[in-house]
Amino acid sequence: QVQLQESGPGLVKPSQTLSLTCSVSGGSVSRGGNYWTWIRQHPGKGLEWIGYISDSGNIYYNASLRSRVTISVDRSKNQFSLTLSSVTAADTAVYYCAGGALHYCATGNCYAYGQAYWGQGTQVTVAS
Amino acid sequence: DIQMTQSPSSLSASVGDRVTITCRASQYISKYLNWYQQEPGKAPKLLISAASSLQSGVPSRFSGSGYGTDFTLTISGLQPEDSATYYCQQSHSSLTFGPGTKVDIK
Numbered sequence: 001q002v003q004l005q006e007s008g009p010g011l012v013k014p015s016q017t018l019s020l021t022c023s024v025s026g027g028s029v030s031r032g033g034n035y036w037t038w039i040r041q042h043p044g045k046g047l048e049w050i051g052y053i054s055d056s057g058n059i060y061y062n063a064s065l066r067s068r069v070t071i072s073v074d075r076s077k078n079q080f081s082l083t084l085s086s087v088t089a090a091d092t093a094v095y096y097c098a099g100g101a102l103h104y105c106a107t108g109n110c111y112a113y114g115q116a117y118w119g120q121g122t123q124v125t126v127a128s
Numbered sequence: 129d130i131q132m133t134q135s136p137s138s139l140s141a142s143v144g145d146r147v148t149i150t151c152r153a154s155q156y157i158s159k160y161l162n163w164y165q166q167e168p169g170k171a172p173k174l175l176i177s178a179a180s181s182l183q184s185g186v187p188s189r190f191s192g193s194g195y196g197t198d199f200t201l202t203i204s205g206l207q208p209e210d211s212a213t214y215y216c217q218q219s220h221s222s223l224t225f226g227p228g229t230k231v232d233i234k
Contacts, residue, residue, distance in 0.1 A: 037223065039225075046215065046225060046226075046227050047172065047215055047217075047225040047228075049217075049223040049225060052222075052223065060223075062222070096171055098171075100177075103160075103178075109221060111160055111219070112160065112223070113160075113162070113177045113178055114174045114176075114177035114178075114183075114217065115174060116174050116177075116183065118172060119171065120171055121171050
């Protein structure tokens with residue numbers, strides 16, 4: 001059973017960079033056919049997709065966050081990470097890492113199934 | 129970018145009722161539509177993937193249908209533990225979530 005666990009600071013100062021890591025157990029981030037994603041949820045609001053990285057290294061970001069987001073994989077540690085730069089109070093949210101299966105990727109697009117694996121979520125507050 | 133809408137935004141139904149939630153994509157997404165259930169304070173749980181594929185362990189009272197741009201999630205025989213918010217998500221081109229439907233038990 002694949003399990004995910006987010007880690008990182010719960011408090012970040014405005015204008016600084018938010019960095020979170022998702023540790024994967026019971027499976028491998030290098031396993032073919034999978035993708036790994038970050039999702040956040042503002043207080044009392046719906047789910048917002050941030051971005052994802054596929055097993056082959058294709059990376060897709062939410063257009064509204066693209067200029068500030070980086071997602072990467074550390075295969076040696078079986079982890080994937082999120083960095084979000086120049087944070088403001090609007091970035092205060094619960095951040096989830098999640099994983100799922102890809103159907104296939106072709107011509108610059110990946111067709112995916114849903115995220116079957118989720119971390120418990122980590123609260124990140126942006127405040128001075 | 130593909131936009132997702134859901135209706136209704138909330139509903140209240142009795143135990144045993146049949147409940148239907150509708151999700152619409154702003155453009156064609158084939159079968160790449162997923163449904164999630166989220167209880168307060170918990171991570172979302174994948175119920176249905178690829179429009180109609182029930183995830184292992186999910187009760188059979190949940191079902192999904194649709195293709196292209198219009199999709200539905202049906203709960204046949206609502207149970208108290210189904211009180212939650214339900215989200216659709218397209219995974220045809222990147223990912224986009226719908227705004228959610230809150231389901232309460234009368």
